[in-house]
Amino acid sequence: MNLLAEVTATDSAPFFIKGRVVEGDDTVHRSRDLGVDFATPALDLDALVGPRTQLPPLLNVPLAEIIDFLAEAGQKLLAPGNDHVEAAIERMAKVSLQPLSVIRFMVTNAAEYLDSKVLREVVEQNFPNPRALDEWVPHTDHQGRRSYIRAYAPRLIHVLPGNAPAQGIRSIAQSALVKAVNVFKMASADPFSTVAFLRTMAEVDPGHAVVRSMSAVYWRGGDEAVERVLFRPQYFDKLVAWGGGDAIQNVMKYIGPGFQLVSFDPKTSISMVGREVFASDEALADAARRNALDVAMAGQEACVCSRFTFLEATPELADRYCEVLAREIRVDRSGEGTPRPLEMDLKEQIDVLRLMDEDYAVFGASDGRGVAIRSEEPVDFHPLRKTSNVVCVPSLDAAMKYVNVATQTVGVYPYHRMPELRDRLASGGAQRVVRLGEAGPSAIGNPHDAMYPLHRFVHWMANEDGSAGDD
Amino acid sequence: MGAIADELLSHMPDRTGYDVPHAEVRARQVAAINERFHEQADRIRIVRQRADEAGIAEIRSLADVVPLLLPHTAYKSYPESFLFDEKWDKLTRWLNTVSAHPTGNTDLAGISGIDEWIDRLQAAGHYLSCSSGTTGKSAMLISSEADIAHGQQDLVNAVLWGADVQANASRRFFSTAPVAKVPKNTMLGLGLFEAFARKDVAPFVSPAPAMTVGSITAALVMRRKIADGTATPGEIAAFDAEGAARAKGMADAVDAVAEAIIAARDDELFLMGMWAGHYNVAKAVRDRGYSAKDFNPANALFCSGGLKRAQVPDDYRQFVYETFNVAPERTFLSYGMQEIQSNMPQCPNGRYHVPAWLVCLPLNENGDVLLDADRGEITARAAFFDLSIDGRWGGVISGDCIRIDNRPCACGNRSPSIADTITRYADFKGDDKIGCAGTVDAYIRGMS
Numbered sequence: 001m002n003l004l005a006e007v008t009a010t011d012s013a014p015f016f017i018k019g020r021v022v023e024g025d026d027t028v029h030r031s032r033d034l035g036v037d038f039a040t041p042a043l044d045l046d047a048l049v050g051p052r053t054q055l056p057p058l059l060n061v062p063l064a065e066i067i068d069f070l071a072e073a074g075q076k077l078l079a080p081g082n083d084h085v086e087a088a089i090e091r092m093a094k095v096s097l098q099p100l101s102v103i104r105f106m107v108t109n110a111a112e113y114l115d116s117k118v119l120r121e122v123v124e125q126n127f128p129n130p131r132a133l134d135e136w137v138p139h140t141d142h143q144g145r146r147s148y149i150r151a152y153a154p155r156l157i158h159v160l161p162g163n164a165p166a167q168g169i170r171s172i173a174q175s176a177l178v179k180a181v182n183v184f185k186m187a188s189a190d191p192f193s194t195v196a197f198l199r200t201m202a203e204v205d206p207g208h209a210v211v212r213s214m215s216a217v218y219w220r221g222g223d224e225a226v227e228r229v230l231f232r233p234q235y236f237d238k239l240v241a242w243g244g245g246d247a248i249q250n251v252m253k254y255i256g257p258g259f260q261l262v263s264f265d266p267k268t269s270i271s272m273v274g275r276e277v278f279a280s281d282e283a284l285a286d287a288a289r290r291n292a293l294d295v296a297m298a299g300q301e302a303c304v305c306s307r308f309t310f311l312e313a314t315p316e317l318a319d320r321y322c323e324v325l326a327r328e329i330r331v332d333r334s335g336e337g338t339p340r341p342l343e344m345d346l347k348e349q350i351d352v353l354r355l356m357d358e359d360y361a362v363f364g365a366s367d368g369r370g371v372a373i374r375s376e377e378p379v380d381f382h383p384l385r386k387t388s389n390v391v392c393v394p395s396l397d398a399a400m401k402y403v404n405v406a407t408q409t410v411g412v413y414p415y416h417r418m419p420e421l422r423d424r425l426a427s428g429g430a431q432r433v434v435r436l437g438e439a440g441p442s443a444i445g446n447p448h449d450a451m452y453p454l455h456r457f458v459h460w461m462a463n464e465d466g467s468a469g470d471d
Numbered sequence: 472m473g474a475i476a477d478e479l480l481s482h483m484p485d486r487t488g489y490d491v492p493h494a495e496v497r498a499r500q501v502a503a504i505n506e507r508f509h510e511q512a513d514r515i516r517i518v519r520q521r522a523d524e525a526g527i528a529e530i531r532s533l534a535d536v537v538p539l540l541l542p543h544t545a546y547k548s549y550p551e552s553f554l555f556d557e558k559w560d561k562l563t564r565w566l567n568t569v570s571a572h573p574t575g576n577t578d579l580a581g582i583s584g585i586d587e588w589i590d591r592l593q594a595a596g597h598y599l600s601c602s603s604g605t606t607g608k609s610a611m612l613i614s615s616e617a618d619i620a621h622g623q624q625d626l627v628n629a630v631l632w633g634a635d636v637q638a639n640a641s642r643r644f645f646s647t648a649p650v651a652k653v654p655k656n657t658m659l660g661l662g663l664f665e666a667f668a669r670k671d672v673a674p675f676v677s678p679a680p681a682m683t684v685g686s687i688t689a690a691l692v693m694r695r696k697i698a699d700g701t702a703t704p705g706e707i708a709a710f711d712a713e714g715a716a717r718a719k720g721m722a723d724a725v726d727a728v729a730e731a732i733i734a735a736r737d738d739e740l741f742l743m744g745m746w747a748g749h750y751n752v753a754k755a756v757r758d759r760g761y762s763a764k765d766f767n768p769a770n771a772l773f774c775s776g777g778l779k780r781a782q783v784p785d786d787y788r789q790f791v792y793e794t795f796n797v798a799p800e801r802t803f804l805s806y807g808m809q810e811i812q813s814n815m816p817q818c819p820n821g822r823y824h825v826p827a828w829l830v831c832l833p834l835n836e837n838g839d840v841l842l843d844a845d846r847g848e849i850t851a852r853a854a855f856f857d858l859s860i861d862g863r864w865g866g867v868i869s870g871d872c873i874r875i876d877n878r879p880c881a882c883g884n885r886s887p888s889i890a891d892t893i894t895r896y897a898d899f900k901g902d903d904k905i906g907c908a909g910t911v912d913a914y915i916r917g918m919s
Contacts (some may be wrong), residue, residue, distance in 0.1 A: 345542055352548040352549075377550070401701075404699065422622070
């Protein structure tokens with residue numbers, strides 16, 4: 001299939017600057033994944049930065065009002081016939097690796113995050129005392145020194161990921177909750193959705209302080225002419241960045257005193273399946289189905305997707321599991337239809353392992369619908385496109401050496417084994433343990449990447465005011 | 472080899488292969504690839520697998536070849552643990568999936584390391600070359616004795632076609648930088664030496680630390696240990712110190728080469744290497760106060776490959792020519808790659824010529840559609856079928872982005888030719904890649 005042929009004209013990706021939509025086709029860019037072109041207006045750097053003598057627009061807007069506004073915007077996003085969102089979803093499908101149905105699901109899912117109860121819980125989980133967002137909260141230490149503490153509105157510049165089409169929506173909400181002044185640098189794999197959400201918000205109230213606190217623009221990641229100018233502590237307190245490798249290397253050089261990095265690192269998620277899975281055919285079927293859900297969600301593009309399953313089994317037993325797992329992975333649960341062919345390199349890696357049948361077994365076809373690869377050591381390529389590498393281990397304990405600082409979510413079966421594993425998983429670097437099959441949904445306001453992000457975003461400020469008994 | 476392939480290869484010794492028009496030779500190339508397919512499909516398992524999957528039993532057009540081209544990464548598809556854990560039996564079996572000659576005849580008893588494994592393969596008639604990437608996996612390319620013999624002859628003839636020099640053993644021979652010590656490099660160097668080097672003076676041996684596959688692999692093993700978290704701070708410190716010593720050894724070697732070349736400045740020189748090496752030595756020569764006026768005007772320069780991301784000034788080529796007094800007609804530049812063995816020498820018009828026994832298949836960026844370069848120059852992903860290769864499959868898709876034209880070149884030669892604008896797709900993709908999913912590779916510092 002020639003994906004380029006599907007796009008007849010270059011799509012426009014407008015910018016959104018402090019409540020204003022900026023249209024224009026001054027610069028043509030190319031999306032990183034599918035090589036599709038899109039056009040943006042010229043970037044006006046001066047428009048993105050305001051002087052520090054100006055207080056952040058949201059500073060004295062009560063949190064409750066912000067939550068009400070976000071919830072209203074969420075309703076509008078979910079309402080049928082939202083032209084901005086519909087157009088953005090269609091455009092995203094052309095530049096994203098995700099199929100249309102998955103993008104639609106992710107956008108809907110993210111819009112559901114804009115719910116009053118959810119947003120309040122996010123804040124309550126991140127801050128021991130959420131009042132610090134609204135006011136200077138008094139505190140007296142045990143020696144009698146008096147302070148007022150404020151979770152002060154920060155100035156943030158966000159480098160958004162390209163593989164999670166709805167992260168923009170969450171980032172907007174989280175930034176609004178901490179009352180930040182924001183610039184969102186969109187990804188070439190999704191230069192549309194963030195602006196579409198912001199336009200929808202502007203329709204709720206074009207003059208709202210939330211809207212005036214947000215700008216979303218695109219420049220090519222690593223473009224020195226932009227990043228060298230913009231990434232300065234005089235303009236921003238923190239850089240909120242997703243990803244690793246080149247993307248982080250590019251921004252690392254700008255990090256320095258007064259300009260901190262809050263990074264959401266690139267992650268690999270895994271599954272751990274105990275020998276109990278072979279107790280009955282039902283148990284095996286259940287675990288394999290759950291495992292497949294964790295592998296195949298979002299086309300295995302996201303960090304929470306399982307890529308390796310460590311299974312307490314001999315190769316012979318593991319093959320029984322893999323056969324069912326491959327079948328379950330290959331079920332088209334997202335309505336994707338015919339997948340695009342596997343990337344050449346990935347297909348070659350998998351097909352060679354098929355030939356190495358003394359050490360490996362491959363279940364499923366190399367057609368993009370999914371495969372399970374049984375081995376006794378993890379494969380040395382990154383499993384993508386619904387590929388699960390099932391690694392035989394004598395015990396789950398023996399799998400701990402494969403847990404490292406890049407490990408994010410670990411799905412465990414049977415569930416009662418989670419407590420015995422979690423201390424060692426944490427020690428190895430992992431960040432989240434869940435029941436197998438539940439990597440996708442996450443509890444509201446939980447830590448992400450071993451931190452409470454909102455707590456990291458704010459500019460913690462203390463006003464000390466003498467001691468008890470002073471005038 | 473098949474009769475039609477042999478006929479095309481017969482252009483090599485008389486150097487007429489760069490003047491054969493594409494239209495004239497295309498049908499024979501298709502027939503020759505079909506011959507190779509029937510000879511090799513049952514011998515090379517990975518080709519058999521692809522042919523079965525694509526349902527190809529006969530090659531009737533160049534388009535039929537496309538599904539049978541192996542990506543260059545196929546030669547990196549061995550499980551890395553086989554190498555790191557020194558499982559020579561398994562690695563040898565992997566090699567068998569890409570080799571046209573069974574590798575089972577290799578003596579694997581008591582092997583002490585990868586360099587010895589390579590020696591044992593050579594003893595069994597398999598010449599293995601490993602690419603020298605330090606951050607990724609090494610490509611392992613297997614060649615047969617016939618390949619080595621062809622490679623030596625092809626390279627000498629390409630030099631004779633591409634540069635105004637004679638194979639009369641009249642020159643002093645210098646490599647400006649050490650090359651990885653693998654059998655293929657050694658044998659090709661030997662071929663050039665035989666043809667062009669004076670035998671009455673001992674060849675110059677660079678004092679640079681030897682770049683063996685073992686030393687390259689050690690770096691890869693270390694990288695893995697750092698990623699795993701199993702490398703101790705002491706091991707990393709020792710590794711860094713070794714790296715610093717190696718870097719100093721390389722820098723010192725540049726001085727030694729420069730001084731040896733200066734001492735031989737009255738002789739006719741044959742300077743071998745890649746641009747970065749040539750430039751570094753040229754700079755050291757200039758720093759010592761020598762330049763074109765001090766060198767023999769008959770000097771020749773051999774350069775294979777591009778810059779490989781080396782940091783040099785924009786006018787590096789001019790600087791090198793002017794340092795060593797090399798006339799443009801005595802420079803040999805060629806385009807080639809590890810995965811194929813035939814050379815594409817540069818003509819006076821600055822284009823690389825594709826000989827009749829090397830079939831260039833210009834593809835779209837995805838590498839699955841054959842493009843047409845008959846009506847003018849086009850941009851394409853470079854893929855080739857090298858009819859001269861005996862030890863493995865000749866069809867490969869590269870990572871290179873080329874501009875190719877099947878029409879005759881302005882230099883007068885009529886073969887397809889490639890412009891001197893070759894870039895790698897990997898260099899302009901990926902810089903904008905941001906996502907939350909990734910591997911522990913992103914957590915390794917100081918290994919690139």
